[in-house]
Amino acid sequence: MSAASDRIPVTILTGFLGAGKSTLLNRILKDPAMKDAAVIINEFGDVGIDHLLVERSGDAIIELSDGCLCCTVRGELVDTLANLMDAVQTGRVNSVKRVVIETTGLADPAPVMQAIMGNPIIATNFELDGVVTVVDAVNGAQSLDNHDEAVKQAAVADRLILSKKTMASQEVLRTLEARLDALNPRAAVIDADSTEAGQVGVLVNGLYDPASKIADVDRWLKDEDAHDAHHHHDHHHGHDHQDPHEVNRHDSSIRSFSIIDDTPIDPMALDMFIDLLRSAHGDKLLRMKAIVAVSDRPDRPLVLHGVQTIFHPPSRLPAWPDPKDRRTRMVLITKDLPEAFVKDLFDAFLGKPRIDTPDRAALNDNPLAVPGMRF
Numbered sequence: 001m002s003a004a005s006d007r008i009p010v011t012i013l014t015g016f017l018g019a020g021k022s023t024l025l026n027r028i029l030k031d032p033a034m035k036d037a038a039v040i041i042n043e044f045g046d047v048g049i050d051h052l053l054v055e056r057s058g059d060a061i062i063e064l065s066d067g068c069l070c071c072t073v074r075g076e077l078v079d080t081l082a083n084l085m086d087a088v089q090t091g092r093v094n095s096v097k098r099v100v101i102e103t104t105g106l107a108d109p110a111p112v113m114q115a116i117m118g119n120p121i122i123a124t125n126f127e128l129d130g131v132v133t134v135v136d137a138v139n140g141a142q143s144l145d146n147h148d149e150a151v152k153q154a155a156v157a158d159r160l161i162l163s164k165k166t167m168a169s170q171e172v173l174r175t176l177e178a179r180l181d182a183l184n185p186r187a188a189v190i191d192a193d194s195t196e197a198g199q200v201g202v203l204v205n206g207l208y209d210p211a212s213k214i215a216d217v218d219r220w221l222k223d224e225d226a227h228d229a230h231h232h233h234d235h236h237h238g239h240d241h242q243d244p245h246e247v248n249r250h251d252s253s254i255r256s257f258s259i260i261d262d263t264p265i266d267p268m269a270l271d272m273f274i275d276l277l278r279s280a281h282g283d284k285l286l287r288m289k290a291i292v293a294v295s296d297r298p299d300r301p302l303v304l305h306g307v308q309t310i311f312h313p314p315s316r317l318p319a320w321p322d323p324k325d326r327r328t329r330m331v332l333i334t335k336d337l338p339e340a341f342v343k344d345l346f347d348a349f350l351g352k353p354r355i356d357t358p359d360r361a362a363l364n365d366n367p368l369a370v371p372g373m374r375f
């Protein structure tokens, strides 16, 4: 198992058609800290012009063609990353400190994330650092209304970059911001015109600070306590005057929530919990990130990162980032998978079932039968 900090971080830059991905990438590429970055751009359609729009030239920009990254090109992405690793190891490329993948506007981000996590060779050398999604202030709401992919792109993001703000009315902007907050309360929302949006830091979402290699859980899990209030909110706030189903046709069933627990979990029970979540409910699991206290080595937390059925090989941190806080913390982004269901499931594997939920043995006998829940 290679330590999480040895792998090359990969950031996925996504956002709906015309949202401003290339414009943002061009700005970030001017940051001197991007010197050792490789950029992979997925083209879509007959005329590939995206690479012309990325102003920097050189070996480090790689294009994928003929299809959308999330479907046909997924194998090509794995090959490209493998070739990149080979080029680094054989000295054909000096060093690569970071990879940025710009997806097409129509891409479902999940398969792209899975391509990095799910292939054993790729996952040894690369780790998914995070997802940065550009949302267009003028057309964003319409994209969210009409395209599931746009909703997913926003829901799984670590950071949301709001572009074209000056072109949108205050009311449109406020409604969109409220909607993004309901859909993804943990993602920081950054103005595309800000200095911050144009710097490499905007691509850094991973567990490690690349400079210090010190784990920064608060950033990774997006400051749990500060956001606690959010997931008790009515998720349709801001739309009271309209039918919420009309407004949020796709996003109403997407939830972001956290599980926090003091008790270290038995590693076998954790395995079973994750296996059950993946196998029975993977299609509803848009993203999961966690730092877990495990009973065999409570001093060395386990890091989990998964998308649907695919998880990164788990890695152990050398120590807790904050020795005073050894709580298990998980963040889940789900679609049609309620918070209470996942919490009860985790409690069952922790060995503290509640009266109205089955215990671990019963779950192992019949993992799909959870009283009170139908899927």
Ligand SMILES: Nc1nc2c(ncn2[C@@H]2O[C@H](COP(=O)(O)OP(=O)(O)OP(=O)(O)O)[C@@H](O)[C@H]2O)c(=O)[nH]1
Pocket: 015, 016, 017, 018, 019, 020, 021, 022, 023, 024, 050, 053, 104, 105, 162, 163, 164, 165, 167, 192, 193
């Ligand atoms: N005013 C304004 N225009 C922007 C901003 N970001 C992008 N644009 C414009 O929006 C258009 C699309 O920007 P791109 O960067 O090509 O968008 P993209 O997401 O890469 O587009 P696709 O690759 O086609 O999906 C261009 O005309 C940009 O100049 C912004 O923050 N403000």
